[in-house]
Amino acid sequence: MRTTTLLLHARGLAASVPLALSLGCAAQEPEAAQEPTFWQDVAPITSSKCAACHQEGGLAPFRLDDYTSAKARAGAIDDAVQGGHMPPFLVAHDGSCGDFKDEATLTAEELDIIHRWATGARAEGTRAGAPPAPPVPTLEGGVDYMTPPIAPVADPENPLAAHDEWRCFQVDPGIDADRFITGYQVTPGVRSIVHHLTLYRVAPSEASLVEGKTNQDLMTELDDASPDRPGWECFGGPADGLPFQPVFGWAPGQDVVEFPGRTGAPVTTKDHFVVQVHYNLHDHAGAAAEDSTRVRLRYEDTVERRAVFIGDDGFLTSLFEPDGPDTLPPGQQNAATTWSRTREELALDPALPPIEVLGVMPHMHERGRTFELRVASGTQESCIARVDDWDVHWQGVYWYRTPPLLDPSSSIKVTCSFDTRDAEAPALPGWGTQNEMCNANILVALPMTP
Numbered sequence: 544m545r546t547t548t549l550l551l552h553a554r555g556l557a558a559s560v561p562l563a564l565s566l567g568c569a570a571q572e573p574e575a576a577q578e579p580t581f582w583q584d585v586a587p588i589t590s591s592k593c594a595a596c597h598q599e600g601g602l603a604p605f606r607l608d609d610y611t612s613a614k615a616r617a618g619a620i621d622d623a624v625q626g627g628h629m630p631p632f633l634v635a636h637d638g639s640c641g642d643f644k645d646e647a648t649l650t651a652e653e654l655d656i657i658h659r660w661a662t663g664a665r666a667e668g669t670r671a672g673a674p675p676a677p678p679v680p681t682l683e684g685g686v687d688y689m690t691p692p693i694a695p696v697a698d699p700e701n702p703l704a705a706h707d708e709w710r711c712f713q714v715d716p717g718i719d720a721d722r723f724i725t726g727y728q729v730t731p732g733v734r735s736i737v738h739h740l741t742l743y744r745v746a747p748s749e750a751s752l753v754e755g756k757t758n759q760d761l762m763t764e765l766d767d768a769s770p771d772r773p774g775w776e777c778f779g780g781p782a783d784g785l786p787f788q789p790v791f792g793w794a795p796g797q798d799v800v801e802f803p804g805r806t807g808a809p810v811t812t813k814d815h816f817v818v819q820v821h822y823n824l825h826d827h828a829g830a831a832a833e834d835s836t837r838v839r840l841r842y843e844d845t846v847e848r849r850a851v852f853i854g855d856d857g858f859l860t861s862l863f864e865p866d867g868p869d870t871l872p873p874g875q876q877n878a879a880t881t882w883s884r885t886r887e888e889l890a891l892d893p894a895l896p897p898i899e900v901l902g903v904m905p906h907m908h909e910r911g912r913t914f915e916l917r918v919a920s921g922t923q924e925s926c927i928a929r930v931d932d933w934d935v936h937w938q939g940v941y942w943y944r945t946p947p948l949l950d951p952s953s954s955i956k957v958t959c960s961f962d963t964r965d966a967e968a969p970a971l972p973g974w975g976t977q978n979e980m981c982n983a984n985i986l987v988a989l990p991m992t993p
């Protein structure tokens with residue numbers, strides 16, 4: 544057994560019990576008796592499941608491709624993986640609700656190895672032969688756009704966003720033929736303040752929703768209203784009067800995102816982008832350092848289906864209803880709100896056959912606790928995404944291995960719960976970090992011709 548183990552170690556593989564047994568070894572629980580070492584046992588796991596973020600230049604604040612750094616945080620590592628916080632994956636993926644691609648999850652054996660190392664001698668082992676950290680993820684073949692440098696400031700007078708600034712910037716994609724966006728990567732200049740980013744498509748030369756004005760007329764007016772600062776203030780969408788055509792939404796926790804299933808978001812030569820950045824200044828006393836965020840887009844000439852993000856939030860839209868807004872009672876551990884929409888209300892053509900939902904991105908703010916998205920079709924109702932322990936810092940897009948379907952009679956039902964124990968008055972929906980949202984974003988695949 545000893546020889547087998549050493550051989551496997553020398554090739555940089557974690558010696559696992561089933562592997563040892565399959566080699567004809569009869570020893571009972573041979574690994575349990577051995578002290579795992581960092582380079583031989585832990586690094587093969589952290590290299591494939593942690594180091595893409597936890598390395599020099601990665602998304603995470605410390606390295607896990609280095610013995611000294613990992614050893615110093617062994618207890619936290621064990622807590623984070625046993626508690627399911629790391630690697631970050633917020634939606635339940637135990638089969639109870641939706642079938643997600645979740646390759647990053649740790650196996651029971653990997654959890655056991657980390658636990659034994661972290662709570663044992665935390666030995667180093669020998670570095671030779673241990674796997675190197677994978678490259679920092681980057682979107683290959685991407686084109687970079689930068690938002691203009693700006694030092695955001697909050698407007699304490701605005702009850703819907705007293706700790707935030709929402710700014711929109713017009714960006715020319717500079718493409719010479721109609722294309723499809725098939726992937727994106729957003730890299731904030733100042734991570735601690737960039738709360739989310741949405742990219743909208745707007746054709747400057749087309750008529751706006753304001754009589755007699757083109758979209759460009761409106762954008763120029765908006766931009767000129769604050770000549771000393773780039774862009775304009777914008778909540779919810781690119782601005783009143785501009786068409787609402789989101790291409791994607793980014794939030795902390797997303798790194799490289801590639802649309803699955805040969806889908807892409809169309810962009811024509813007539814289009815510009817409006818890039819909306821939500822700056823959260825809550826922890827920065829209302830002002831922060833200058834940010835310039837990079838948006839990297841990958842274009843392709845052809846795809847098989849259109850990828851369309853559909854975002855809705857019945858809690859937020861209650862702000863505009865005559866008997867609204869809905870509010871959350873203060874002082875509760877679990878203040879819940881529920882809303883629903885039919886497929887048609889989501890602006891999906893009733894003539895289309897069942898539509899595949901490729902991915903989901905739940906969105907709430909800092910008081911968010913739980914989130915659930917269900918689909919009802921006829922008498923059937925099923926859960927397609929659930930977050931049991933919301934974390935505002937992790938808002939990935941989660942991709943389905945088996946995409947759920949929305950048939951023409953389907954409706955979606957979204958339930959969010961919030962911890963309002965720190966609130967003195969009923970909490971309002973709104974765009975500010977201290978207001979709340981119960982926002983479901985789904986990425987659907989639609990046929991090429993609308």
Ligand code: HEC
Binds near residue numbers: 593595604616620621
């Ligand atoms: C997608 C990128 C990513 C991956 C993959 C990832 N981490 Fe992290 N990790 C982060 C970021 C960013 C932070 C800091 C922000 C935070 O704590 O949420 C962090 C924080 C941590 C912390 C600090 C305590 C805590 O729970 O927040 C530990 C410990 C940790 N990670 C361990 C791991 C381990 C172990 C793995 C692999 C099994 C891993 N991480 C995988 C990005 C990642």
